[in-house]
Amino acid sequence: MTTATTTAGPARAATAKPVTMAQALNRALRDALAADPAVHVLGEDVGTLGGVFRVTDGLAKEFGDQRCTDTPLAEAGILGAAVGMAMYGLRPVVEMQFDAFAYPAFEQLVSHVARMRNRTRGALPLPITIRIPYGGGIGGVEHHSDSSEAYYMHTPGLHVLTPATVEDAYGMLRAAIASDDPVVFLEPKRLYWSKAAWPTGEPEPVPPIGRAVVRRPGRTATLVTYGPSLPVCLEAAEAAKEEGWDLGVVDLRSLVPFDEETVAAAVRGTGRAVVVHESSGFAGAGAEIAARITERCFHHLEAPVLRVAGFDIPYPPPMLERHHLPGVDRILDAVGRLQWEEG
Amino acid sequence: MTVLDTPAWRPRTDPAPLLPDAEPYRLLGTPDAARLDDAWLTTLYGQLVRGRRYNQQATALTKQGRLAVYPSSTGQEAAEVAAALALRPEDWLFPSYRDTLSVVARGVDPVEALTLLRGDWHTGYDPRAHRVAPLSTPLATQLPHAVGLAHAARLSGDAIAALAMVGDGGTSEGDFHEALNFAAVWQAPVVFLVQNNGFAISVPLAKQTAAPSIAHKAVGYGMPGRLVDGNDAAAVHEVLAAAVDRARGGGGPTLVEAVTYRIDAHTNADDATRYRDDAEVEAWRAHDPIALLERELTRRGRLDDELRREAADRAEEMAADLRRRMHAEPRLDPMDLFAHVLAEPTPQLREQRALLRAELEAERQS
Numbered sequence: 001m002t003t004a005t006t007t008a009g010p011a012r013a014a015t016a017k018p019v020t021m022a023q024a025l026n027r028a029l030r031d032a033l034a035a036d037p038a039v040h041v042l043g044e045d046v047g048t049l050g051g052v053f054r055v056t057d058g059l060a061k062e063f064g065d066q067r068c069t070d071t072p073l074a075e076a077g078i079l080g081a082a083v084g085m086a087m088y089g090l091r092p093v094v095e096m097q098f099d100a101f102a103y104p105a106f107e108q109l110v111s112h113v114a115r116m117r118n119r120t121r122g123a124l125p126l127p128i129t130i131r132i133p134y135g136g137g138i139g140g141v142e143h144h145s146d147s148s149e150a151y152y153m154h155t156p157g158l159h160v161l162t163p164a165t166v167e168d169a170y171g172m173l174r175a176a177i178a179s180d181d182p183v184v185f186l187e188p189k190r191l192y193w194s195k196a197a198w199p200t201g202e203p204e205p206v207p208p209i210g211r212a213v214v215r216r217p218g219r220t221a222t223l224v225t226y227g228p229s230l231p232v233c234l235e236a237a238e239a240a241k242e243e244g245w246d247l248g249v250v251d252l253r254s255l256v257p258f259d260e261e262t263v264a265a266a267v268r269g270t271g272r273a274v275v276v277h278e279s280s281g282f283a284g285a286g287a288e289i290a291a292r293i294t295e296r297c298f299h300h301l302e303a304p305v306l307r308v309a310g311f312d313i314p315y316p317p318p319m320l321e322r323h324h325l326p327g328v329d330r331i332l333d334a335v336g337r338l339q340w341e342e343g
Numbered sequence: 344m345t346v347l348d349t350p351a352w353r354p355r356t357d358p359a360p361l362l363p364d365a366e367p368y369r370l371l372g373t374p375d376a377a378r379l380d381d382a383w384l385t386t387l388y389g390q391l392v393r394g395r396r397y398n399q400q401a402t403a404l405t406k407q408g409r410l411a412v413y414p415s416s417t418g419q420e421a422a423e424v425a426a427a428l429a430l431r432p433e434d435w436l437f438p439s440y441r442d443t444l445s446v447v448a449r450g451v452d453p454v455e456a457l458t459l460l461r462g463d464w465h466t467g468y469d470p471r472a473h474r475v476a477p478l479s480t481p482l483a484t485q486l487p488h489a490v491g492l493a494h495a496a497r498l499s500g501d502a503i504a505a506l507a508m509v510g511d512g513g514t515s516e517g518d519f520h521e522a523l524n525f526a527a528v529w530q531a532p533v534v535f536l537v538q539n540n541g542f543a544i545s546v547p548l549a550k551q552t553a554a555p556s557i558a559h560k561a562v563g564y565g566m567p568g569r570l571v572d573g574n575d576a577a578a579v580h581e582v583l584a585a586a587v588d589r590a591r592g593g594g595g596p597t598l599v600e601a602v603t604y605r606i607d608a609h610t611n612a613d614d615a616t617r618y619r620d621d622a623e624v625e626a627w628r629a630h631d632p633i634a635l636l637e638r639e640l641t642r643r644g645r646l647d648d649e650l651r652r653e654a655a656d657r658a659e660e661m662a663a664d665l666r667r668r669m670h671a672e673p674r675l676d677p678m679d680l681f682a683h684v685l686a687e688p689t690p691q692l693r694e695q696r697a698l699l700r701a702e703l704e705a706e707r708q709s
Contacts, residue, residue, distance in 0.1 A: 040498075066498055072528055077521030080487020081494060084505075087476070088495035104517070111481045112488070119465040119477055122683040157684055180686040209687065257689035 016197035043095030114157030137190035147279030164230035166196035188228035210257035218248025281309030363558035396658035418606030421576035421632035429583035486522030512543025532590035561598035573601030
């Protein structure tokens, strides 16, 4: 099902206006609301305020507060209500205000959202999109910087997506809302203000769910990453040139489904791989990815697959978070440990 | 006039009309029962006798190894049946795990209703066919679903209502609170029926809540609370039907507490003698829902041998059919494990499906 794509996104018109990831997400929601009356946005402060990150800015005004609804402050209630709305044929898009505030909804997610289709032999699909701003790097105080993707990845019955570019933010959110499966859509907070030029004419393409993309081809080692760690990896790959390493970078985009084909093809081409993410390493997403790379590429590997991840500590206070988050140096150190002497 | 008088900080709802009555509302055996017609009472009687037989048969099936477990609603048939009968076909029912009887009374095939407890699949019926949500095992988690569905119906301009069922133990869960709060804020057309049967497995109500009654909790959310004798089928039905009509007509949600008693243990796997006296059970047997109806019908000279026999015969037919069909081995296809996990299965799921297929093929050949 998967095809390796080597692209940095569609060509931009010269007159294109720069937009932020938050604005691209906003545009995706607006276009989805306009395209399908079944789409409903609900969450805390998504209406009048436009969301604490302004991702829902203007939607209540344009589509009315029945289509973009400020709910009571209760995440299990929000997601539970979305289940009922989806049972009635609507396509709810739920906003959880911050990663760590989504935990009260965990039971609804695991016990109902992820299981309803299976439990009812397909009679009750739940096309719900759960948007969750996640990750650190913005100086957030406690409970505002968690990376919770591994919890969701471990739950059968969900898709788990995370965009890393402005273009993907738009296209992947449209794809998530159009999907008949429940999608946990993890938005990297620290990339909300990242910018890209926006085409003035053609609508953005909607990428299929489940395809990784090679952001940078490389010959000597492959960095496998996603979401907030993509820019760090691209920076590391640039810096690695000084060391004589030509690093490729794969952006997973979709953690579930996991695009083994694209990842394996890239790693087979280099024989060395480092998986990079900012969430804690122990039993994290990288453990699964490294295991699968080893299973698929063992005879092509020149070194064990390494992981560079956040420490196994509760998310640190903001003044210390830079020590926790994988940075360029930690990534290059790992690349340096890929047994070059034996290569 | 001070800032304390500004609208956002002032109580917006007069609590008095929301308060439940001090005593559970009753009809059978009271002068008000005169307005009930004989045919309706006869219908309720037949339904309750059938429901009682269903509970007995399902419990028997656990002993015969045909059901993994059965949480009986013996003693609670009045509320179970009334909940189903209070709804129109286009309304939705959201049952908890103890409400199989309600699901059957709503028209779902008894064998399909027992699939969860038999263990051949989780939900055996198509929820859309009868507008019955799956039996919910995690307590109170189905209540927000009922609110969301009712809200969606209202947004769609459809005049329907949802009735959500939960037990006294379930009212301690956070989802109970969140569901009632959302329902009231949204004025969703939903009715919450709490069957207060006195116990959450072994824990009595006094260790569950310090509220004046469960029905009183409604006031805190700004919806009416109704307290009703849960063993009085006519009273429960009247209260629920009025609440459902009110919801359907845009009047908003209602919380109904039906006071009842679980005559059987929590499930066939439970030993109720560890936490309650036989004397208590016997006292409730004297207030049995079928006995209450029989007394009313007797007072009217309507309970003759023919009516009893007809009700018993119909119940026995249902039980015999259930027994026969439950003793047949269910059709199992292990490949179903992969059929409905996702609309778009992951590559990993496809691989695992192929692995299972190969294992099954190897089994067939050996």
